[in-house]
């Protein structure tokens with residue numbers, strides 16, 4: 001894998017698309033062409049008080065415009081600082097990091113499951129596969145306010161929306177309830193969202209189909225963001241040389257963020 005580059009990106013736009021949810025477009029030059037669905041970048045806050053970088057998934061990459069688009073939730077000091085960036089500002093970021101999703105063959109049926117802000121990287125996967133004519137269903141789960149559902153529909157995906165509170169044109173419940181009721185099945189599942197959702201989706205797939213591929217993008221709390229502090233580890237099943245099962249501790253920032261949902265120790 002190519003080594004990480006830290007550089008200044010220009011802010012093209014930064015706007016609210018739903019309550020507390022922002023969309024920022026960054027001018028990143030040649031790095032846009034290197035981005036793959038499921039990868040993330042680290043953003044270094046300007047404030048010296050906020051030492052650690054903030055990992056944010058790539059929601060889209062435009063090779064012609066040389067931009068990356070990110071969608072982020074304002075949850076703390078770092079994302080609040082980012083929400084104040086305006087056109088023309090420069091922010092320090094890394095090049096795209098992590099392993100990203102493995103894109104299946106174009107004749108595969110694919111289910112993309114996103115929960116809350118985890119919907120952002122699923123859009124990049126959907127847009128990538130729209131170009132290769134995959135059959136994609138997106139199951140998008142929100143608390144109440146929805147965002148980006150129109151953009152998924154515009155790509156030609158079948159879109160199922162779920163909400164925790166009653167909302168128009170949405171299934172009331174969680175993404176797994178929605179998948180169960182709609183008898184959703186596919187050759188490949190990709191998911192990003194809160195850990196309990198990733199566990200539930202993985203268990204749904206394991207029960208539904210022995211062979212289906214399940215790739216989950218984990219959002220563990222991070223420190224350094226480049227493999228040095230070991231604060232983002234997750235346990236993953238492994239096999240010893242004699243064929244017996246063991247576990248290994250992998251770093252989400254370096255070995256992930258995408259893992260095989262059948263192998264994660266939930």
Ligand SMILES: Cc1cc2nc3c(=O)[nH]c(=O)nc-3n(C[C@H](O)[C@H](O)[C@H](O)COP(=O)(O)OP(=O)(O)OC[C@H]3O[C@@H](n4cnc5c(N)ncnc54)[C@H](O)[C@@H]3O)c2cc1C
Nearest residue numbers: 052054055056057072073076077078079219220221222257
């Ligand atoms: C691989 C990956 C991709 C992500 N993609 C997105 C995305 O596309 N959009 C989005 O809104 N959020 C995303 N997150 C979560 C995002 O990194 C945190 O919400 C953000 O770092 C919070 O920073 P803060 O200063 O506002 O909050 P604070 O709570 O003040 O952060 C304090 C510290 O904890 C770390 N931290 C807090 N929450 C998380 C978290 N969930 N994951 C990792 N580190 C955390 C921060 O980086 C910071 O170092 C992603 C996380 C990971 C690991």
Ligand code: FES
Nearest residue numbers: 223225227229230
């Ligand atoms: S965040 Fe430091 S090792 Fe992953």
